[in-house]
Amino acid sequence: MARKILCVAEKPAIARAVATHLSGGSFQTHAIRGNQYVKNYEFDFNFGEPWGNCSVTMTSVIGHLTGLDFDRQYKGWMSCPPGALFEAPVQEDVDKDKLPIAENIRNQARYSKALFIWTDCDREGEHIGAEVRNQAKAGNSRIEVKRARFSNTERAHVLRAAREPVELDEFQANAVAARIELDLRIGAAFTRLQTLQLQAVVAVLKEKVISYGSCQFPTLGFVVDRYLRVQNFKPETFWGIKVMLQREGKKVNFLWKRVHLFDRAAVTMMLERCLIAKQAKVTEVNQKPKSKWRPLPLTTVDLQMMGSRFLRLDSQTIMKVAEALYTKGYISYPRTETDQFDKAIDLKKLVEKQFPDGQWGQYAKDLIDGKFRTPRSGRHNDKAHPPIHPVCWVSPSQLNSNEKKVYEFVVRRFLACCSDDAKGQGTDIEIQYGEEKFHANGLIVLERNYLDVYVYDKWESSQQLPNFERGELFEPTEANIYEGKTTAPSYLTEPELIGLMDANGIGTDATMAEHIAKIKEREYVVVHPRGSGRSKVEELIPTRLGIALVEGYDNVVAGLPNSISLSKPFLRKEMELRMLEICAGSKTRQEVVQQSLDMYREVFIHTQRRIEMLKAACRKYLNE
DNA sequence: GCAAGGTC
Numbered sequence: 001m002a003r004k005i006l007c008v009a010e011k012p013a014i015a016r017a018v019a020t021h022l023s024g025g026s027f028q029t030h031a032i033r034g035n036q037y038v039k040n041y042e043f044d045f046n047f048g049e050p051w052g053n054c055s056v057t058m059t060s061v062i063g064h065l066t067g068l069d070f071d072r073q074y075k076g077w078m079s080c081p082p083g084a085l086f087e088a089p090v091q092e093d094v095d096k097d098k099l100p101i102a103e104n105i106r107n108q109a110r111y112s113k114a115l116f117i118w119t120d121c122d123r124e125g126e127h128i129g130a131e132v133r134n135q136a137k138a139g140n141s142r143i144e145v146k147r148a149r150f151s152n153t154e155r156a157h158v159l160r161a162a163r164e165p166v167e168l169d170e171f172q173a174n175a176v177a178a179r180i181e182l183d184l185r186i187g188a189a190f191t192r193l194q195t196l197q198l199q200a201v202v203a204v205l206k207e208k209v210i211s212y213g214s215c216q217f218p219t220l221g222f223v224v225d226r227y228l229r230v231q232n233f234k235p236e237t238f239w240g241i242k243v244m245l246q247r248e249g250k251k252v253n254f255l256w257k258r259v260h261l262f263d264r265a266a267v268t269m270m271l272e273r274c275l276i277a278k279q280a281k282v283t284e285v286n287q288k289p290k291s292k293w294r295p296l297p298l299t300t301v302d303l304q305m306m307g308s309r310f311l312r313l314d315s316q317t318i319m320k321v322a323e324a325l326y327t328k329g330y331i332s333y334p335r336t337e338t339d340q341f342d343k344a345i346d347l348k349k350l351v352e353k354q355f356p357d358g359q360w361g362q363y364a365k366d367l368i369d370g371k372f373r374t375p376r377s378g379r380h381n382d383k384a385h386p387p388i389h390p391v392c393w394v395s396p397s398q399l400n401s402n403e404k405k406v407y408e409f410v411v412r413r414f415l416a417c418c419s420d421d422a423k424g425q426g427t428d429i430e431i432q433y434g435e436e437k438f439h440a441n442g443l444i445v446l447e448r449n450y451l452d453v454y455v456y457d458k459w460e461s462s463q464q465l466p467n468f469e470r471g472e473l474f475e476p477t478e479a480n481i482y483e484g485k486t487t488a489p490s491y492l493t494e495p496e497l498i499g500l501m502d503a504n505g506i507g508t509d510a511t512m513a514e515h516i517a518k519i520k521e522r523e524y525v526v527v528h529p530r531g532s533g534r535s536k537v538e539e540l541i542p543t544r545l546g547i548a549l550v551e552g553y554d555n556v557v558a559g560l561p562n563s564i565s566l567s568k569p570f571l572r573k574e575m576e577l578r579m580l581e582i583c584a585g586s587k588t589r590q591e592v593v594q595q596s597l598d599m600y601r602e603v604f605i606h607t608q609r610r611i612e613m614l615k616a617a618c619r620k621y622l623n624e
Numbered sequence: 625g626c627a628a629g630g631t632c
Contacts, residue, residue, distance in 0.1 A: 011631060037632060063630030077625065085626090124630055179628075187627030195626075213627045327632080335631095511629065518627095 002044065003051060006108045007058040007148075008132045009118040010125055012037050013327075015060035017153040018118055019043060022056065022162055034100025037062060040108065048163045057108050061101055064124075065131040066092045068180050070188070082192035083608065085185055086601050094135075105132060106139030114144040116165060120384040121149055123583070126169050127176035133168060151383045154344045174589040175582040181593055182575060186600045187213045190566070193607065194549075194614065201615045202622045210549070211522055214572045215507045217549075219515045220524045221567035222500045224542045224550040226492040233488035239267040241274065243431075243438050244478040248466040254431060254438035254476075260484065271481050274434035279473040283437075284430035290443065292422040292459045294450040296339045296378040297387030298413050300509035301502045303334065305495040306413075310456045311405045312536070314527075315494055315513035321406045322388070330394045331410050335510045336385035339378025341417075345386060348372060351418055353393045359408075360415060363453045367418055371449075375417040389414045409456075416454035423447040424461070429468050433476065440465060490530070491539035504569040505576050516540075524549065544621035552617035556610045557603065566603060574599070 009015040016039070019027050023043030030040040041058040074080055074088040094102045109115060115136045119125035133145050146165035150157055190212035199205050240260035245252045261267050274280075296302070303322065304315040311318070322334035341347060351372065354364040390411045396404055427442040442465035451457055492500075498512050507515050519525050524546035527538045542550070550567040557565050564570045575596055581587040607614065 061630090062632065065630095082626095120630090128630065176629080183627045183629085185627090189626085191626040207625095209625055211626060215628065323632085508629075510631090514628085 003054045003114075004112045005045075005047065005051065005054045005056050005114050005116060006105070006112040006136065006143075007056060007116040007118055008105060008136075009058070009060040010120050010128055011062060012039065012060045013333075014118060014120075014153065015039070015041060015058050018158055018162075019056075019058040021153070021155045021158040022058070027058075032059070032100060032104045034103075035062075038101050038104065040104070045162065051114065054113075057112070058118075059104060059108065061105075061119075061128060061132060062098070064128055065094055065098050065102055065135065067095050068092050068184050070184075077192055077196070082189045082196070083601075083604060085189040085192070086597050086604070088185075090181065090184065102135045105135040109136035109139035109143050112136075112140065112143055114146060116162070117145070117147045117168060118150070118161075121151055122382055122384050123172045123176050123579075125384065126172035127180075129168050130170070130173040151381075152342055152345065152386045154342070157342075157344055169583075171583050171585050175579040175592075178582060178589045178592045178596075179575070179579060182596050182600075183214060185597065187211070189604060190607075193604070193611075197611050197615065198618055202618050204622055205545070205618070209522070210545075211518075212566065213515075213518070214575065215511070215515045216518045216522075216524075217553075217566050218504065218506050218569040218572055219497070219501060220519050220542065220546055221550055221565075221569070222497055223492050223519070223525050223540045224547055224567065226489065227542050227547070230488050230491055235485045235487065236262060237264075238262050238484050238486065239264050240482055240484065241267060241271050241436065241438075242478075242480055242482055243274075243280070243433060243476045245474060246477045247474075250463065250466045252440050252465060254429075254433075254440045257437040257439065264483075267481055270434070270436055271479065274436055274479055277434040279475055280431045280433035280438075282429065282468050282470055282472045282474070283432050284428065285468050285470045286426075286428040288426055288428070290424045290426035292424070292451070292457070294373075294376065294416050294419050294421050295413060295454065295457070297341055297375050297417050298389070298410065299337055299339050299378075299380065299387060300335050301337070301498060301512070302339075303388055303410075304498050304513060306456065307406065307409065308493070308495040308498070308538075311409060313402060313405065314516075314538070315498060316517050317402065318406060319510075319513050321402045322410075325403060325407055325410075328394075330390065330392060330407060332387075332389050332391055333385045334388050336388060337380050337382040337509055338385060338387050339380045340387070341375050341377075341389075342386060347375070347418055350389060350391070351415065354390065354411060354415065356393050356395075357411075360411065360453055363415060367415065371420060372418055373420050387417075412453050412455065416450040416457075419450035419453065420447070422449050422451045422459055424459070427465050429465065433479070491528070491541055493537050493539055497540060505573055506569055519546070545618070548617040548621040549614075551621075552614035553607070555613040555617065556607050560606060564603075571600070571603075 019041035022045045027041045027043035032038050045056050046053045071089045117129040119129045136143050147168045148161040149166050150161035195210045238260040241256045243254040307318040325331045326334050351364050351367050355361050424445040430439045443462045445461045501512050525540050525542050528541050530537050530539050553567050554565045578592040
């Protein structure tokens with residue numbers, strides 16, 4: 001009998017795609033008992049040495065199999081002081097709804113010589129792989145464990161992954177295990193502490209859960225931080241000089257090199273000197289080609305940011321819609337950090353698929369007729385998924401209105417990536433007037449290229465400048481002083497918040513939208529519309545509770561050395577660095593868990609000791 | 625009734 005090999009992917013869609021490639025398209029599908037999504041695919045495949053021709057069962061899990069929780073006697077909120085959760089025993093169990101999936105793996109492992117793990121090649125994927133391994137070993141302790149390393153589901157790539165397996169990376173799996181334990185202990189301890197303490201202080205908090213999480217709190221911190229900057233803003237008056245010239249029937253405005261100053265007398269004096277000089281001298285006339293770069297291949301974070309901005313959908317809605325489009329097979333996997341296309345992907349074929357479209361079909365044809373360019377490469381690669389792109393064309397009549405918007409964006413972005421940059425001719429003119437320098441810039445757009453399909457970018461020709469010659473003198477038509485006021489920053493918008501979270505390592509591409517939704521659900525922030533029509537944006541404004549929490553925690557640690565407020569992203573960043581140390585093998589999981597718990601325990605003890613600060617902040621903001 | 629991370 002041929003040897004049997006069990007393959008397990010992270011999700012059903014990957015299991016199916018891999019089975020299709022390995023089997024050459026002919027496989028048998030079997031449902032499993034107790035779960036409607038997971039299927040077993042059976043076929044033969046030659047893995048090469050040392051396995052040879054094998055009969056394969058390809059199946060999947062659905063994300064993590066297990067969850068970590070406190071032992072039963074610690075689950076009740078009154079069962080122990082919240083601080084005890086830093087040490088309380090925890091146990092890892094297969095989630096209730098995943099029991100049939102785990103059982104399927106144990107059963108299939110029983111008759112298998114080897115297990116090939118096909119989870120995503122990222123940290124979480126390594127941990128999920130370890131969960132799968134544990135189940136397989138429980139079914140068959142002698143099973144040999146291998147890991148397929150693949151970063152997309154292109155055919156040749158998948159075949160190579162099957163024939164060149166590697167080992168599971170225990171370090172990465174351990175790093176995730178550490179994160180899971182820390183998030184649980186710290187989240188539960190602080191949540192219980194602050195909920196129980198604050199509920200008693202203010203009537204409106206009576207029935208509320210006031211949660212703390214290492215991601216949701218820094219997210220709240222960003223919103224509050226901006227809010228306070230807006231509130232505390234004091235406008236300042238400034239003055240500047242503007243110079244205007246009328247020539248050849250055109251008006252040219254020259255901008256001051258110093259932009260503006262906050263000293264009126266000084267500006268007046270500078271203008272006087274200009275007027276005394278009477279004539280301005282052209283010191284530079286530069287004509288140079290300018291270009292506006294086509295966008296980078298699309299990542300999740302970018303989809304959420306651009307989507308919020310141009311499609312007027314919040315990031316969670318965008319992700320839901322993108323997932324629906326993915327499940328229906330219209331776009332690629334929407335959770336990716338990668339902004340570079342793998343050479344193995346046949347991009348032109350994907351462009352051709354868009355030919356039938358009424359809006360951008362002709363544009364796609366023009367690309368294939370010679371205008372195609374290889375996309376730019378960004379600097380991110382998660383080694384698991386390609387940038388988000390359309391996989392086939394779909395008629396607009398098949399989509400609801402949100403799906404239409406998101407699909408259109410993904411397609412236009414993809415076609416833009418495969419286009420040439422926009423090209424133009426720029427003119428920079430610099431003049432010396434008295435002691436001061438001024439400049440005027442002109443732009444003529446010569447080739448729109450990607451702008452024709454990527455309607456979200458704007459790049460317009462400016463008014464054309466009249467001719468100037470270097471060294472020539474002219475008398476400006478007008479030279480004035482003008483007054484202005486600095487304006488307050490505006491409240492944080494969702495795309496800005498996602499940008500901040502991304503830059504500070506708060507959450508992952510898949511979870512950022514959830515953290516924002518969480519702080520809305522907890523009533524730490526609310527969303528207010530600003531403006532109307534096309535310029536309408538949604539702004540995030542902290543509630544009184546949100547402000548009170550941040551101010552309270554800032555006060556708790558104020559004046560203490562080395563204690564960083566929980567509302568800031570630094571503690572989370574620190575945790576991230578320690579996880580990297582586990583991955584590098586320089587620290588063990590236990591060391592990191594102990595160290596990080598010590599760090600958070602210190603803040604916890606301060607918080608308990610100075611809980612009055614937190615209570616006072618809540619009274620201050622919520623008792624009126 | 626707590627977290628964050630996978631995925632449906």
